[in-house]
Amino acid sequence: MSDPFSLDDESPAPFRPAPPRPPVAVPADAPWLAGLNPEQHQAVTVTDGPVLVLSGAGTGKTRVLTSRLAQILAGGRAQPWQCLAVTFTNKAAREMRERVGHLVGPASESLWLGTFHALCVRILRRHAEAVGLKSNFTILDSDDQLRLLKQVMEAEGIDAKRWPAQAIMGTIQRWKDRGQPPDKVGGAEAGDLAGGRAADLYRLYQDRLRLVNACDFGDLLLHCLTLFLARPDILADYQGQFRYILVDEYQDTNVAQYLWLRLLAQKHRNICCVGDDDQSIYSWRGAEVGNILKFERDFPGARVIRLESNYRSTPHILAAASHLIAHNAGRLGKTLRPGLAHDPDQTRKVRVRGVWDGPEEARVVVDEIEAQQRAGQSLAGMAILVRAGFQTREFEERLITTGVPYRVLGGPRFYERQEIRDAMAYLRLVNSPDDGLAFERVVNLPKRGLGDAALQMVHTVARARGLPLFEAARLLVETDELKPKPRTALTRFCDDVLRWRSNLETMDHPQLADLILDESGYVEMWKADKSPDAPGRVENLGELVRALGEYDSLEQFLDHVALVMENDSRTDTDKVVVMTLHGAKGLEFDSVFLPGWEEGVFPHQRAMDEGGLAGLEEERRLAYVGLTRARRNLLITFAGNRRIYNQWQASLPSRFLDELPEAHVERQADRGLHPGGAPSWKRPAEVATWAVPERRKTSDFDEGSRVLHPKFGPGTVLAVDGDKLEIAFDKAGTKKVLDSFVELM
DNA sequence: GGGTCCCCGTTTTTT
């Protein structure tokens, strides 16, 4: 291939079949082959050549991946270190390593198994010089990235008010996701973002990163690609090494990751990608469903294996999910079949329930949770899955008042907390002298009387002499440039850092961290803070020092933290979990509650406004992910009225509700919500069965009718569309509402 | 250099 960065589909590299290998010497009764269905068996045993496994929700994907690795290793087709297995999350990587370990024993330890980013770090640490970095480069978190970009913008005189750094960062990240280094970005690509200078800022930002010997997450992939391109010898080594490549969640790969895989698979062409186009829900962060859709074109002669037997959900749930997702165009096409026997008398239809407003919705859901609990179900098997974070509040309130134990997932993660990042900056500064971002972060923390003026001066010296900030500071305090007070403070700070650094060799690292946090006054700062969350922060700092003890060295720890920014969310006691639909991907629960199925909330208004039809289809896939999380019980709810930004909004049931198959769904709505029913604005006390939604029924209202709405007050009907009315309210403005909410005046 | 006031945005998140 002349240009490995080319995405030109016209000329795929010629397909060379893998060299013939000896027949598989694995006994047919190998334990990892036991109990596989025919499709799974095929996905495990067809080890050579390109394979795409389309694996629907709950079809045993992880089992196939781990068994396949066992098959390759046990068959003597490759040594563990010749196998590359890539995942997206650390959790998935950990799980896979553990399960392969059970099948093949210690051999699993030398597999190249990890996240894209961790594997790239492993490669880059070896060849850092080839891309202009030192081997001990720092991996920046999003905080530092943004600060660095802001510095560049300020130096370039870009108005941060007009062009938010966040937005420019987003653009840069998309470029990196697409595998485009600064010199491959067309000048006009960002439009008039930053006055047409976005591409310049990208280049300067990259220069700056290199200067401080740092990478952001996107760079890990991008630098790897650059390395492979610049050094065909190095690429050839890796291509030769990786006889077998496995990729999990292929539908989530971005272009950079796709190019990376395509380069590495070039020689042996034994690449197996597992994924589900129907569960692609991350396009907004650069994932390209296209990668999975065009696999057969990229790897001619590829085997495509569909896993459609679902071992998770009841037939009703599967039917609902399949029916809904069938409304999407451009799918590879898959239909989930029940893989387990289900007693039709024992399985319940999917329930859809309409309620008056948000608080009522929370009441209904939590009532149901309590009912199921009384029936002997465990809370740990129940989940409330919301579209967006703001929806969790009402459920939390209700769960607290009823005393149902719960856990909200997705708060700020441990290593993203301010106090942890600050402490980490201290450790980074001690560990690597040229980490200028760490220096800036802690030089005046706690307050030492070093403000912008002093810092500015340090920057000036650093730029003039080409020194790291810390070295510049040491030089500066030797002069009379600074006023006495800041000078003393900065001298003291530099001396402290040097002293801590001198302890690196002699002291064990948790002890050193303890010393640093103590002598710097950082812990003291929080102890003196009287805000309510300060004690928690002190506790977190203790936790950090403890965690440090689990690593062999400070360096190892810093790398781990940069790559594994996760909560060790203990799945401790019996609690209902509340989380976003995105967060629930890959999980399963006996009972799933899906609230907020209203137009504008789900599908989310912004997804439709910004993504058009493609946005809507991604929302639908998200709905599909939600439905397929449930093993036995599924309750979907929507509210007729919702308060958003403290304003009451009338809401219409989600279009996704109309896309569920009648035969498998049981619909109920509070009286007064029934489309076409007698209008009533009284808070409903009883519940009526709502059979089939009749969307196009003629309305009792005409244009010009004067009507009264319980929350918006009086208004005039502007337009009638079936059961939907557009009404100009006297006070609340023009809104669309269901006719059942208003009455004639 | 630190505090106060105002204005803006307010989907989803991993590494």
Add this chain to the structure above:
DNA sequence: ACGGGGACCC
């Protein structure tokens, strides 16, 4: 309504 961040003033 509310919180976070930036600008401005003391």
